[in-house]
Structure formats: structure tokens, C-alpha cells
Amino acid sequence: MEVKTKSVKGMQLKHMITKCLYFDKAMSCAELSELFDKSIPSIAKALNELIEKGFVVEQGYAPSSGGRRPLMYAINADAMYILAIAMDQRSTRIQLVDLRNHPVAEMMVFDLKLAGNDCALNILVENINKYIDGCGVLKEKITGIGIGMPGFIDPDKGINYTYLKSGDRSLSQFIADEIGLPTYIDNDSSLIALAEQKFGIAKWQKEVMVINLSWGIGLGMIVNGELFRGRNGFAGEFSHIPLSEDGALCECGKRGCLEAEASMLVVANKAIEGIKQGRVTSLKVVGEAQSKQMSDAIMAAANAGDQFAIELFSDAGNKIGKALAILIHIMNPQAIVLSGRGAKVGKILMAPIQQALHKYCIPRLSSGTELMVSELGFDAELIGAAILVMENFDKEEMNQVVSI
Structure with missing residues (x-):
């Protein structure tokens, strides 16, 4: 029984080290020992077994800091x-x-x-x-x-x-x-919030609101360095913040929700309608217009300088900014990250969002929140x-x- 218990504990330690190296790239034996509160011989034994199994590789020595340079260990990317x-x-x-x-x-x-x-x-x-x-x-x-x-x-x-x-x-x-x-x-x-926190622009930040700009407008909340889910696990229904009482009808059955006013689907549908009404634009509706195809096309057009496309995203950005003002007043985050499908036009959205924040948010609160565009973008999910x-x-x- 004692041998079996030691075996299980040894396997758990190896899984913990593998998981740690996945997130933290390369670490020394001493760093892993301190992190897991295990003796250096125990960590060294686990590392050697992981190297034999092909899960961990030696990655050279750390830069010199005056003493003996420690050997660094990293995950083997092709182990699984x-x-x-x-x-x-x-x-x-x-x-x-x-x-x-x-x-x-x-x-x-x-x-x-x-x-x-x-x-x-x-x-x-x-x-x-x-x-x-x-x-x-x-x-x-x-x-x-x-x-x-x-x-x-x-x-x-x-x-x-x-x-x-x-x-x-x-x-x-x-x-x-x-x-x-x-x-x-x-x-x-x-x-998406986890991706931004672990590998993206929000790495090392403790209070971050990550906005998923997609067919809806989702929200992932990092609070005190952890993903915040709320009591039932459903926190972050940012799409259904009410912006007005007489706005467009949302899929949830209520009027004026952010999703019904400013989502990628709304922008795509407005683009299709504008083209049919003769708006001057490089965009075209071919056959049965698909919102996904139009969404990709309108983002490309906006980034290429199409004024109609920019106008649509500016309107959406203003409404998103109004909703973000509410979020800032409640959460007072360190940063807000624009991520997901719509991050491709993040730079275009920044200006109208900032204008809305100046209009609707208390300056002492908004000035302490950094607005950033994801570098992971559509890959974040x-x-x-x-x-x-x-x-x-x-x-x-x-x-x-x-x-x-």
C-alpha cells in the first residue's frame, strides 16, 4: 500500500511539473522545488523520469547572474x-x-x-x-x-x-x-479570457475584463488573478446589458440589449441593408448574403479605409463603449482587452469606445483602466x-x- 501511495504521489508530481512547464515555458530544478515545496532531489528524480518519457527536455543554462548558472527545463512540444x-x-x-x-x-x-x-x-x-x-x-x-x-x-x-x-x-x-x-x-x-491571461496581452495582470467581439458580445472576467464565474458560473453576460428601452429586439426577448445593437451580426446585417439601399462602398452582396462572409468582408474593408464600413464600426464602438462605462463603474478593472473575431478591427473600435468612455464614465475610474487590443485575436478561443x-x-x- 505504501509503495502504491508513493507511486501515485510521484505521478501527480510529474503531472504537476508537466502542467507548470506548459504555462511557464522553462524553469530550473530549484524554481520547481520552491514552487511545489518539494525537495530538490524529489524534483530532480521527477524531471529525469519525464525526460526519459520524452515529456521534458533540457533547454540550456539560464543567463548568468553572478553565480553558477542553473540548468533550465522545458516542455517537449511534441510529447503529446x-x-x-x-x-x-x-x-x-x-x-x-x-x-x-x-x-x-x-x-x-x-x-x-x-x-x-x-x-x-x-x-x-x-x-x-x-x-x-x-x-x-x-x-x-x-x-x-x-x-x-x-x-x-x-x-x-x-x-x-x-x-x-x-x-x-x-x-x-x-x-x-x-x-x-x-x-x-x-x-x-x-x-478567451484564460488565453489572454495565460499567453496573451493580459499576462501577469490581476484585474482584467476581456471582451469577446463575435456574433454576440461576450465577457470573460479575471478578478484577483483568477477567472471569475459568479455564484452559478454564468457571470459575464455582457451581451444583455440594456442600452435603451426601445432599441432592437434581442434573441433573449428583451429590447435594447448590447448584442442587438452592436454585435458583429448586427454590423454585418446593417452592411447588407446599406448596400441594398445604395450606400457608396467597396462592399458587395453576392447571391444569398451570409452574415459570416459579410462580417469578414466588412472588417477587411474597414481596415482598407472603406468609409461606410468604418462608419458602421464606429457606431458599434460607441455603443460598446457606453456598455463598458457601466462595467468600469462596477468592476474598476486594471485593463480591458478587445478580443475574439472582432479584434481584427480593434484599432478602429478604439477611438469611438474611448469617446464613449469620456462621455459616460467618471474620469477618475476610466483613467485607471487601460484599453488594449488582443494580439491573439480570433485564435484566442x-x-x-x-x-x-x-x-x-x-x-x-x-x-x-x-x-x-
Whole structure:
């Protein structure tokens, strides 16, 4: 029994070190010893075993600081792979990545409408299996599946209360059973916030509001260095901040919500309507106009200087700024990051957002909040999905798959 207990503890330590090196790049034996409050011989033993298994590599010596330079250890990017999936209300992306979050196979993108689609879950599973079969990597090398998706989600229970109904099983268990890999799900905006905190522009910051500019306008909140979920796990429904009582009708059934006034879907639909009314623009409506195609086209046009496209984003930015003023008054964050699909036009949105903040926000509060545009952009959700798998790397179900 004692031998078994020591073996389990040794495996847990190796999983903890692997997880740590994934997030922190390279560390010395002494740094890991201090971090985990373990003796240097224990850490050295675990590192040597991880090197033998191919999970850790030596990465040379740290820069000299006057004494003996310590040997640094880093994760082996190709030790295993993660299947990262990013979903929105209309399309899904599947990408296999290594432990540096670099793609190792071509991305699959396919249309998948979630609302009112009873076949959506089966289509998702079918495409995941198709991707794994064709990616050129052995399934045994894939450690797990992380999925970011819209909706009210309980990540601990693996349930999405809004989309993808899975019967008696939790959604994560259903997919895990069908694919044969540990599966974890979380809200798309929460994962985008995690990506920005761990690998993006918000790294090392403690109080950050991350705005997911997509078909809705989501919010991931980093509070005191941790992802804040609220009492029921549903905190961050930024899309449904009411801007007016007589505004456009939102999908939630109420009028004047931010989502109904300034989301990417609204901007795309306004562009289509403006073109039909004869507005002067480089944009064109071809056949059955798709909001996704128009969204990509209008962002490209705005960045190329199209005045109509810029006008639409300026209007959206002003409304987003008005909603952000409310957020700043409540949360007083260190920074606000514009991320997600709409980060491509982040620089264009900055000016109208700042103007709205000057108009609606108390200067003492707004002056202490830095407004930034994500460097991860549209990739943030995929990176967040990979992070989700590694956040669970030391859990029991993962240990059963990855023995190190």
C-alpha cells in the first residue's frame, strides 16, 4: 500500500511539473522545488523520469547572474497533442496543436448552426472523428479535447444548458464516449479570457475584463488573478446589458440589449441593408448574403479605409463603449482587452469606445483602466480550449489516459 501511495504521489508530481512547464515555458530544478515545496532531489528524480518519457527536455543554462548558472527545463512540444475546438453560434473550428499551442495539422472549419438544431451534436461528433482520422497523428498521441462554445455552461458538470442537448449524459461525457478521449467544455468568452491571461496581452495582470467581439458580445472576467464565474458560473453576460428601452429586439426577448445593437451580426446585417439601399462602398452582396462572409468582408474593408464600413464600426464602438462605462463603474478593472473575431478591427473600435468612455464614465475610474487590443485575436478561443485540457491535466481521468 505504501509503495502504491508513493507511486501515485510521484505521478501527480510529474503531472504537476508537466502542467507548470506548459504555462511557464522553462524553469530550473530549484524554481520547481520552491514552487511545489518539494525537495530538490524529489524534483530532480521527477524531471529525469519525464525526460526519459520524452515529456521534458533540457533547454540550456539560464543567463548568468553572478553565480553558477542553473540548468533550465522545458516542455517537449511534441510529447503529446491537444484537440482544440472553437465554436460560435454559426460555425466551428477544429485544430490539433502541440504543447506550445502551435498547429500540427490543417484546421477544419465547417458551418454548424446551434440554435434550434437537434442534429448539431451528432454533426459535431461526426466531424471530430473525421478530423482525427485524417489529421495524420495517432489518436494515442492526443491527450484530450477542449471545446469552447457559447451558452450557459457548467464546466465542472460538463453541461451546456443552452445548446447541444445530450440526453442523460453530460455533454462532455457524451463526446468523450463517442470519441474515446477525455473532453472538457467551457464558455467561449471564459476561454478567451484564460488565453489572454495565460499567453496573451493580459499576462501577469490581476484585474482584467476581456471582451469577446463575435456574433454576440461576450465577457470573460479575471478578478484577483483568477477567472471569475459568479455564484452559478454564468457571470459575464455582457451581451444583455440594456442600452435603451426601445432599441432592437434581442434573441433573449428583451429590447435594447448590447448584442442587438452592436454585435458583429448586427454590423454585418446593417452592411447588407446599406448596400441594398445604395450606400457608396467597396462592399458587395453576392447571391444569398451570409452574415459570416459579410462580417469578414466588412472588417477587411474597414481596415482598407472603406468609409461606410468604418462608419458602421464606429457606431458599434460607441455603443460598446457606453456598455463598458457601466462595467468600469462596477468592476474598476486594471485593463480591458478587445478580443475574439472582432479584434481584427480593434484599432478602429478604439477611438469611438474611448469617446464613449469620456462621455459616460467618471474620469477618475476610466483613467485607471487601460484599453488594449488582443494580439491573439480570433485564435484566442482555440488557445483557450487547449488551456482547458491542460488545466485538467492532473485530474484522475487524464491520468488514466496519460501515464508518465
